[in-house]
Amino acid sequence: MMKILILGAAGRIGQMLTNELLNKTDHSIVLYARNGHKRLTITDDSREVIFEGDFKDKNSLIEAMKNVDLVYVNDMGNEHSTKTIIDAMKDAGVRRVISASILGIYNExxxxFGVWNNKMIGLDSSVGSRMKSQIESARLIxxxxxxxTLLRISWLYNQEGNTRYMLTKxxxxxxxxxxTRQAVVQLIMDIIEEKSDQYLKVSIGVSEPDTDWEKPSFY
Structure with a gap:
């Protein structure tokens, strides 16, 4: 049994991951989010606890990391926050982290589709500064x-029951x-439960099989 900290627990993947952990494991969960008590609801107070704070609050992060075995980071869009999380983990003595990033950070x-993706979220796009932060955050991790384990996640959508994913190195x-977000959550669950070292110190691309198109189906 582990104690797992979800940073960004109020996000959609954070909430879905919480439900999966509660329903399919015996792990305890620390839910970390801004205004967490307003945005989150505890369903099992013997296994869940809420911490309020943001990713730049090192003292709050260290407190939330007490006796934690694994940290899941739901957003790496700010390199200063990523550095604070890393520093807090080192101070708290926590070694294991799964971090959600985006595709394209290595121009890979x-x-x-690469042309389209770069136009939408690449360095030359209107959100290029966020891509720069994702690239720097990945480098820091x-x-x-x-x-x-660094997850470079493709374009997200929801589809209940669709947990199909494929990985690229x-x-x-x-x-x-x-x-799908459901598939990403399934992957995170698989990584958490994995007993080997295959997911340690790796950066993996995450997408759905048989979707090698010019752009996502919902665009």
């Missing part, structure tokens, strides 16, 4: 000496244009 998306071309 080929073909027409990879150089942190933590036992990290760092250095390989990214494949697939989309993936």
């Amino acid at each position: 998306v080929p073909g027409a 990879e150089n942190s000496n933590l036992n990290y 760092k250095g390989e071309p990214f494949k697939g244009t989309q993936v």
Whole structure:
């Protein structure tokens, strides 16, 4: 049994992951979010606790990390927050982290979809500053000496029951244009329960099989 900290627990994937952990494991969960007591509801007070704070509040992060075995980071869109999380983990003595990033941080998306993706969220797009932050956050995680798993997630949508995912390694071309939040949560659950070292210190692309298109189906 583990104690798992979800940073960004009020996000959609954070909430879905919480439900899966409660329903399918015996792990205890620390839910960390801004205004967490207003935005989150405890369903099992013997296994859940809420901490309020943001990702730049090192003291709150350290307090939330007490006796935690694994941290899930739901957003890496601010490199200063990522650095604070890493520093807090080191001070708290927590080594294991799963971090959600986005596709394209290594310019690894080929073909027409790569052109479209870069136009939408790449360095030259209207949200290019956020891509810069994602790139720097990934660099910080990879150089942190933590036992990290970095998830480079494709374009997200919801579909109940669709937990299909495929993975690409760092250095390989990214494949697939989309993936469900349900599949991402399934992957995180699989990583949490994995007993081998195959997910340690790796950066993996996450998408849905058979979606090698010019853009996601919902665009």
